[in-house]
Amino acid sequence: MTTVTTLAQAAIEIAPAPARSGLMVDHIIGAVVYAALGILVLLIxxxxxxxxAPFPLHKELEEDQNVAVAIVIASVLLGISIIIAAAIMG
Structure with a gap:
């Protein structure tokens, strides 16, 4: 085990139960808030x-079934998702 893991486990064992549960609630709330913000940025x-776009995406994707446009949109959304994840992680 690494030193950081050992120290974290020791801190959890030493901390009283109410402090641990409050900390977990804070982490869950933070995760939900950051997830909501990330999804909002992705939708924007x-x-x-x-x-x-210089052409209607709906027509290109559904009516013409243009795979190239779908790949470009997926690539942009994947890139933005990686940027959002890096921003959240710090």
């Missing part, structure tokens, strides 16, 4: 792509 990006 998707809306921006649809709004500023």
């Amino acid at each position: 990006t998707l809306y921006g792509m649809a709004r500023f």
Whole structure:
């Protein structure tokens, strides 16, 4: 085990039960807030792509079944998701 893991386990064992449960609630709330913000940023990006694209995305994807456009949209959303994850992780 690493020193950090050992120290973290020792701190959890020493901390009283109410402090541990409060800490867990804080972490859960933080995770939910950051997840909601990340999803919001991702939806704003998707809306921006649809709004500023030089062609109608709906027509290209559903009617014409343009796979190239789908790959580009997926690539942009994946890239934004990686940036959001890196921003959340610090």
